Amino acid sequence: MTTLITKTITKICLPLVILFSISLLLAGHNNPGGGFIGGVMFASIISLVYVVFGLRYTTAFFNPDWSRWLASGLALASVTAFAAIPAGHNFFRSAVEFIHLPVIGEIELVSAALFDVGVYFVVIGTLLFILKNVGEDT
């Protein structure tokens, strides 16, 4: 697996795929995509890096604590869910706002998107946490 070709391709792919995963996350409300898909996409490119460069080599310079991602994602999702209650709405009530910006045009802000970001982080955190723990285990 660790031929020069795969290493080079992985290096090139890494930023592109991460950008793609973020765009999947953000596009999710209107096009195919969303937190689950984006999260899995992100997890798969990182796992590709782990496989190609080796876990030990990668963690020497890139070693986030995935359990924190998982926890913060769950916290974010729960907060968005409960945030409607102090505002006097039902649990999980979503808010939609349309904003007109001069150059970009109409932008749609949905509070459910924040929930989706939470899902994104939970999926990334869970999958990579599992993968890293299994991989580190000797």
Add this chain to the structure above:
Amino acid sequence: MNNTFLSLTIAILFGIGTFLILRRDIVKVIIGLGILSHAVNVLIVSVGIFDGTRVPILAGSYNEAETTGSVFNDNLAEDILSPVVQAGTHIDYVDPLVQALVLTAIVISLATTAFILILAYRIHEEYGTTDIRELRRLWG
């Protein structure tokens, strides 16, 4: 539209999965569970395309719902849901609800598959075997 070959394929996958989870080797059981979960996912999605022909991504502007396609007119609109669904609503999408349910199921099945794999691995490490009958004997 749904068809008989699809149903047959799903049924065969169910049969294979069932056969595998009755095996004595834990790894085979896990593979069987994997096949079963594929079969279940496809089953759920396949029952959702009963009427529809289109991907459930709406066209049209924010102010009006999609108005092209076949006329959807059934007794649903006359019943308790009449304030929600007007008679004559145009709907020819496939059912999005089943897709949403399966989407989460796919990701969760990955996590749970990982979990049972590690469980099997730890059992193998502790007892030195993956044979269920042998394990049963060791546990007494």
Add this chain to the structure above:
Amino acid sequence: MDSSTIVMLAIFIPFIFAFLVPVASKLLKQRIGWFAVAIALLTLFLILKITPIIVHGDTIYGEIVWLPTAGLTFNVYADGLSVLIGLLASGIGVIIMTYSNGYMSTKEDLPRYYQYLLLFMGSMIGMVFSANTIQLFIFWELTSFTSFMLIGYWNDKPESIYGATKALVLTAIGGLVMLAGFLLLQVITGTFDIPTILHDESMIQAIHGHELFLITLVLIFIGAAAKSAQGPFYIWLPNAMEAPTPVSAFLHSATMVKAGIYLVARIHPLFAGTDAWFILVSGTGMITMVVAGFLAFRQTDIKAILAYSTISQLAYIMTMYGYTTYHEPGIGVAAATFHLVNHATFKASLFLVAGIVAHEAATRDIRKLGGLRKEMPLTFIIACIGAFAMAGLPPFNGFLSKEMFYESSLEMGVALGSPFTLLIPAIAVMGGVLTFAYSIKFIDGIFFGRRQTRGLPEHIHDPPAVMLIPAAFLAALVILFGLFPSIPVHAVVEPTTAGIIREDVELHIKMWHGFTTPLMMTIITFMIGLGVYTKYGAIAAWQDRFNLRYPKISVNYYYDLLVQNAQASARTISSITQPGTVKTYMSALILTVVVLVGIPIILLGADIIPQSLNFDIAVYEVLIMLFMVIAGIAAALLPAYLPAIIALSALGYLVSLLFIYLKAPDLALTQILVETLSTIIFLLVIVKMPQKFRESIPTTTLVRDLIIAGAVASTVFIILINATQGIIPPFESLSHYFIENSITLAGGRNVVNVIIVDFRGYDTLGEISVLCVAAFGVYNLIHSRGNKT
């Protein structure tokens, strides 16, 4: 702020902050106790804030609509009775948590301790302010649960575990019986709402006349008796003394055991005024009062003396609430309510004294203790105040409520006529005599007599102020309520009594009210009590001999027998139902499904296969399906792990192709990525598991498994073709709603995603929680290796 909002805050604040205790303890370290004190103070303040409304004679009602379609509301109701117990729970809570700062060693797991204390306080307050019986039941069981956790706080001691289990078993079973009673009450009245029933005279008449009256009363009363350790249920309370002493003072004397009393007082208007009420409540009370008072004698542990005395004192209150006649349903209500307040103060102070003694002298055995009055003068004074109040000596508050007890007993005796005219007062005096005797024993055993040197520390002294002040404060209340009874009477006893007997009450309680019959009874009590105390040794010795000779005359004996038998039979049953082989479970599960689906199919007969089947299909779709079948068969038949796993992942990729054909782009994307990750994890694990075992399947097993698999496959096939190609679809899809409203309500065009994050977001929250749990499960499995024994 709205007064009903204040009540709800008083319920929720302890719960919310209980969950913040672990966080706070990171900042406050060992001073976490003061955090809990602050919360309890805040709660007390909130309840005090609504007290003037109650004193004024009004009640408070408020609700939060929770699930209107299911008829679920969270509602609160505050009247004198609930405010009284609420004040006790929060007020004693403040005192106990302050005291705990000195009592609990800093080496203990303090966050857990204070967390459960706060949770208990919240559940207790929630219970007394509940306006419907189901909510009351939930909080009721929460108090049982927190009590279980606190009794078992030292979870390495087998006695603690035994005591905690016993308390949970008895009080939780009592709670379930009570729930059955509440359901019957709903059958009679048609509502779960407490205030609705209380304020509707016709409903109360309906309850009295209903044929289910007796059974409802008995069921609810069993719950109350189990909680308040009355009748045969008393056995859990002495074992509950394994809890830390502040917990015993708080839960098992001042508040939680009062929950049963609360319930009796709460249902008093519904059931009182009948013979059944008097016989059940007063009868149980009187028997318990005498028996528990008698049993308190032979106890050598000072906390056990207090435990039995608590049972006996609660029985006083129970007896008084039971005094009822048709014309005068609430003879003893005022006295009972007043005694409830008084008992909370003097018994809590005595428990705190017991805690101080145990803390300083390092023993609770009354045979080793003695002569401590010179070394612990302040503790001695507090103990005397508490014990004399319990014994009913003037000028303490116990004297006043005991007089009222005698007075109401006389009144009840007269109302019932001969032979009860003498019998009931005589039983009351008997209870008083025993109380007097063991109160004196408590003081005498600890503070008088010879100072032992063996088994006691050399220097014993008064405790630090943080332990002394709470006890002293309670003792001061004992005197204050004794000298100026109008303070508590006016503030809480009168509104409570008025709420129970549903008419305005004005009580005039004075220390000296002439040379009356109750006073004579008190004097008789003291004289006989002194006499009994001189024979203390003989009576205790006789009890020990009796127990030795007849071990079967004991409720504990039957409880232990029951628990042992239950465990043995549970083991027998589970060895049959849980043989332990996965294959058995799987076969049973699969066959059940097949049979449950098969029976209707056979019953339907001719309609198994729909008339018109759709065979119209493109070539590439057939190819995908063909490959899927081949991959599946390969995964099943390839004996080595690695090829089988590759076949499985090939199947997964084919499924993602199929999803495109099924018009599900999101699923296809997810499936293809997930399959990649899943294959990586499979391979990572499999390389560590060399394949040693290769199953050779005997022909009979093969045939049997193939039959099972074939049955499953044909069942699924028949269901599917019927579900997807039957003539009439059985029901319409829910999705029309989602498609219609996706843009207008949620502002998204991708309906699948909108359903995930918006319409069914609660599901998704649950699902990502499952993901987290799976992740930590994997982590723990991998890291569990170090704990191998």
